[in-house]
Amino acid sequence: MKKFISVKDTEDPKGLVKKAIDIKKDPFSNPIGKNKTMGLVFFNPSLRTRMSTQKAAMNLGMNVINMNIDKDGWKIEFNDGAVMDGDSQEHIKDAVKVMSQYVDILGVRTFPGLKDRNADYNEEVISNFIKYSDVPVVSLESATRHPLQSLADLVTIEEIGIKKPKVVLSWAPHPRILPQAVPNSFAEWVKVTDADLTIACPEGYELADEFMAGANVSYNQEEAFKDADIIYAKNWSSYHHYGEKPEVKEDWRITSEKMSLTNNGKFMHCLPIRRNVIATDEVIDNSMIYKEAKNREYAAQAVLQEILENL
Amino acid sequence: MKKFISVKDTEDPKGLVKKAIDIKKDPFSNPIGKNKTMGLVFFNPSLRTRMSTQKAAMNLGMNVINMNIDKDGWKIEFNDGAVMDGDSQEHIKDAVKVMSQYVDILGVRTFPGLKDRNADYNEEVISNFIKYSDVPVVSLESATRHPLQSLADLVTIEEIGIKKPKVVLSWAPHPRILPQAVPNSFAEWVKVTDADLTIACPEGYELADEFMAGANVSYNQEEAFKDADIIYAKNWSSYHHYGEKPEVKEDWRITSEKMSLTNNGKFMHCLPIRRNVIATDEVIDNSMIYKEAKNREYAAQAVLQEILENL
């Protein structure tokens, strides 16, 4: 793997899930990262990703360099050919090339602007990392995808152990305008498994066609929940009315009553979660959320190990 | 030890002092921390604690993950049952549980709000860490105590080597409203030694009863200094008029003249110190402050080693 941004970057996503499960049994058995350095570049806040990826790298014996580029570095220019006489201090091509020279793998965290759909879906930031980096680039969440989260979620689903599970990706309420990265990514990863995927969301909240394709769609949350084995909750803002949050009249908050419609379904969420907004405390406290978070470590370790094995 | 918040968390505080002194002789002799990770979570600024605890962990062979949760992570909700539709992005129970899954020991730094005495003295933040963490929690200073500082201070006093020393914990002036964590903690740790403790402070600045108990109290600084072997200076705001700074008419700044009343007494302070406000340059420049700071490393190492030995 030269990059790990979307499910398409791995030839064998199921093999990667298996690798993570194997690593979990004995995380310190492969010091393949000795004298190798992981660079973690943050344009945006991060807790799970920051900690789990560091931990994964260190489990492999790697050194880690963190770079809070938004706080500790320089203001970055993204336009090619720009006459840089304004605020921005360093061009993305120079920053990426230089950072990549000091590390063996470069991770980058970047959120979408949620103003210009083309810019976001062209993955302006991480595309430049891929273009200019001398070393493999790993997404620590990008404008449109969060593959380490999705891989961890697949590990969690594999551990639940249901054959051909009915998985419902359900929209849920949130006070802010959020990216589509997690649901996009979850959809594309689940679709490489044997699961049956339903995306339940209010009208106007459909994901981009690329991510909807191959999934059932439902605009009725309660109907979608029937017989579900897994409820994967997440808020996202509208793709079709980009950067907007069209009014939703129905109550999409996930409650125990709604969960009782499922086939003893498990509740999943990537965290951070707005308690009693996305779902009630009761639902969250009886969920897979901490298992998912713990699996972030092994998902990251599987990806880093795979990359190191092919350097 | 499952937690290290107050002196009560260790069965043998004197043994811990001895352990720190032993470690100081050869800090690299025990790589018990191999493949173990120390997580350091900061809600507030820190210099000595941040550096000395990292150093201590690395001396033991541990990896270290720093998390500036106030800057790099999410805004944290502390109220149970909260409907999180406002500013806060992640509940403390979820944040702690998740962070604890990536590390073997979790350190946390958190200051009191100094508005609501009950909330502060209930140790709202660190109590949640203890409640939700899967791994032992070490205080890097909490709302009401600073045990790694106090342990380092006991190491320093032990090194001074006076039998049954007269120790005076003296209030001193400061332009701001400060926590009681350091004096509270110093008092409860000194009381497990053979020292005779006097707390000298202006009226209205007594610590909570729990910390005053067993100590002499004096409202006359010069009288208190007589025959003292150790002057431990610190400012704190009023416990009884919580969050306030009642006017003090006498001059409590510590000078060489005042130090000359002592029994050739040693001046101690936890740092950072406001020079020529808490004490004069002359007093500070002839003090134990750097020894105390250096002992922070070995105090932290003793605590981490003790925890690792009992994992």
Next chain:
Amino acid sequence: MKKFISVKDTEDPKGLVKKAIDIKKDPFSNPIGKNKTMGLVFFNPSLRTRMSTQKAAMNLGMNVINMNIDKDGWKIEFNDGAVMDGDSQEHIKDAVKVMSQYVDILGVRTFPGLKDRNADYNEEVISNFIKYSDVPVVSLESATRHPLQSLADLVTIEEIGIKKPKVVLSWAPHPRILPQAVPNSFAEWVKVTDADLTIACPEGYELADEFMAGANVSYNQEEAFKDADIIYAKNWSSYHHYGEKPEVKEDWRITSEKMSLTNNGKFMHCLPIRRNVIATDEVIDNSMIYKEAKNREYAAQAVLQEILENL
């Protein structure tokens, strides 16, 4: 070396260049830094220096502690004898002494204020580090010099491999008021080599006499470029009109046309670079900038190794 601030701190600067070139061939061959700790203290932003110095330290087996003292620590007082009843929370002498006790080498990054020339050229911050540190101090760029950059630049020039090259340090435009640290430092380092140095700048932009001495000066950029082997571009503000940016009427931006006046000259710059302001994209994209940045790692490693060998 007890300090590494200016070229005068090394007895054998050419030997240090050679050492860096040797290290580059096999950066992991000398684990002399085992159980040693590098402390990196930042008063100002940094990307290359932060990452390359960490990498260098880790290549030698050192542990690294980063301290963003402007963000994570306390506000620092620099005046001796100050009555610290204002904003500043810790005196530089205490902060430095304490930090130095936790590490084996202390690096510090600090920019000039560009208001008070005396204060800047007395190196107020780094002088205090040298004065109070218990361990060797390495400049990660100070008010008036950037020696790790200059050493990396000499490595790059050595790799270019021209005997007695004509080196032109050329002023170039920039929208802000910048320090003289990089050009000062470059000048003093190049002068210990066999290169012929010309400093080309607008009138009023001459460096301090100490740095101009031994170099040719030219106020005509195109004339200076003739027969040059190396063009080292950099903006700096006026030393003689300190903290000011006297108007420059000629166009000092470096273009391919100007480069064609040289002897097939190589373009160098320390980065970050304002593209199409300092020089055009075309010039920058055919330059040595990434080689220079990569050599930062080996320059830092040579300095740290030299210090560790003499601890």
